[in-house]
Amino acid sequence: MNDLLIHVRSLDPWTRAAEYGVGLAALLEASVTGAFVYPSPLQVAPTYSSPELLAAIFASARETAGLARAQAQPFLHWARERGAPQAAWHVAEGDAAEALAHIGTWHDLLLLDRGSDEPSTRGPAELARLILAVGLPCVVVPRHAIVPVSLDCIAIGWNGSQEAVRAIHAALPLLQRATRVVLLQGPLRRTYPEITWKPPLDIDLYLQRHAVHAEHRPLGNDAGEAGEALLEGAAHVGADLLVMGAYGRSRFSEWALGGATRHVLADAALPVLLRH
Structure with a gap:
């Protein structure tokens, strides 16, 4: 992975993502881009607004844009100090998912904050919408600092699903750097009866072709507790990163992730790479 993109949601201090x-970029000797996205005044203005209110909203947006653009040099300097000399800074106005999807067209991985318990911060629906909309593998970073950044042990949530295969494919450059890869294997996803039979992937052979050797660690058979089992398994093996598919059991709307994914995003103490 040569180009990492970070959704920067706070200018002072820098967020956990x-x-x-930046630490991951230093480890991978990759370039890193910080992207700050603020809403368009037209997005936040009430439907019926006085001229004075509209003027104030536009003035506030201009001030936010100015403050964000002024962070370019501080961000580049901060990244260089932490071992990532190839850094860039972008400021965008509009919907975060659309802006990140656009910038993401020339990046390999998107870093996102899980957010905090404060009501003003990103909610689970917004985080899910970003993950499903940007078209990039995403790493969701927990609320506490991850120091040092390491990829010594990577755990994979494996159930044979297409989402899990996509996540593993996206994570191959990271898996190839790990000294230990552990497949946390749950019940294999059953194919819907109305769909033509599809051959299963031999995951061990696939990984071996990419110079990755994986251990197997079985999980329980209770699908309702899959998220909890994944986190327990990752903690047991001392994983630095968990790789899993973004969907779970639910696909009823573009913002609703499956139950296992929601549980992992809510409670994970380690970074999680997802790909839908």
Whole structure:
């Protein structure tokens, strides 16, 4: 992975995603881009607004844009100090998912903050919408600092699903750097009866072709507790990163992730790479 993108949601201090993303770029000797996205005044203005209110909203947006653009040199300097000399800074106006999807067209991985318990911060629906909309593998970073950034042990949530295969494919450059890869194997996803039979992937052979040797660690058979089992398994093997598919059991709307994914995003103490 040569180009990492960070959704920077706070300029002072830098967020956990920024800290982890810059550290990961240093580890991978990759370039890193910080992207700050603020809403368009037209997005936040009430439907019926007085001229005075509209003027204030536009003035506030201009001030936010100015403050964000002024962070370019501080971000580049901060990244260089932490071992990532190839850094860039972008400021965008509009919907975060659309802006990140656009910038992401020339990046390999997106770093996102899980957010905090404060009501003003990103909610689970917004985080899910970003993961499903940007078209990039995403690493969701927990609320506490990850120091040092390491890829010594990577755990994979494996159930044979297409989402899990996509996540593993996206994570191959990271898996190839790990000294230990552990497949946390749950019940294999059953194919819907109305769909033509599809041959299963031989995951061990696939990984071996990419110079990755994986251990197997079985999980329980209770699908309702899959998220908890994944986190327990990752903690047991001392994983630095968990790789899993973004969908779970639910696909009823673009913002609703499956139950296992929601549980992992809510409670994970380690970074999680997802790909839908």
